[in-house]
Amino acid sequence: MLISEELLQAYGAELETLERSHIIFREGDNPKYYYQVVKGRIKLNHYNEEGKELILAILDVGLSVCELLLFIDQTYPVNAIAFEECTVLKLPKSDFIRLLDENPQISRDINKFLSERLYYKYIMLENNSSLRPVTRIKGMLDYHKSFREDQSKFSYEVPLTRQQIASITALRVETVVRAVKQLEKENYLKIINRKVYV
Template sequence: MEYSNFFKSLTDKEISYLKSISKIKEKKEGDIIFWEGDDPKYTFFLIEGVVKIYKTSNNGNDITLNYILPPSFIGEFAVIKGMKYPISAEMESNGRLIVFETKGLTKFIEKNKNFMREIIIYLANKIEKNYSYCEDLMEKNAKKKVAKFIKEHEDLFFSLKHTKIASILNITPETLSRTLRELKNEGLIVERKIVKINKNKLESLLND
């Protein structure tokens, strides 16, 4: 069921093939998906959770480059270029991945024009999202940052710790807490025990 949700151009037969060369794996916070320098023998597709992308400096410090939110391939450029991973990927929260055998997946993409087109569109959308992410990092209005995250990733908002959400949004935990209080006071979100989000008000805020 999940495969057809993410790969909508494929037939039942093609979905069955993808299932035959992959597994859905549960991951826990802190699990390493791949290390910098690993061969891309497997191709990873995030369906739940958050992944941290980072590099390790010469002095051993980890430098966070980005956070991957679902649904999304992870490190696919290394797979496409046939190079070793130049980055490391770690689960920032509990989640789930589709883990493909890279050889089987690349052969399938080469033979299936519809799926190749879907992958190209996916890559274009990811580039667009990265531009948007950069714009979000430069956005000085914390309220809009938080509102956009809630609107697009409601499930993660209620499952991640506030410190992690703050890191993803590049704001301080104190700023996030203050912003959430403002959103609650304005009726845009309601306390967690009775989970309600006023999506119309969020949309108005983002379009303001």
């Protein structure tokens, strides 16, 4: 949990339950709220010129949603959509800034979190520029696992279908299937009941 639910609610955050595919915000909207996932998952996506969906991240319980945009005067570069039925805590931007001003440790925690995200984003971008599908997929899996405390081998069940992995890495589904099988042979990941573990 990035910020405790109790602290967020003490500053006026409200719980909202969202249906699957509910649009939380759209690319081009102005950031007005701090969002933190309480239950379910949220995807950040973008559509290219051909209308193909590119998934940029899947955010799980305890994570915030594009909080970095609350610190600058820019519009959202992505869409945030409920990946499944989920619950979020929603705190107005002004109350979020006040929370940080009055709780320096939380502010430091947010800075650390943003720094870690940027670090792994750089690694993922570097891997995504590779022409090798295996390198792209490994970079994406490492990025998603980086959100977890348990970093032991095969501890993270990847909550993505092969199609979603393809959307994140800009690869074809068939290519993803072949690359995942190759990574299993290399003992980088395990497949148990069609689920991928890294």
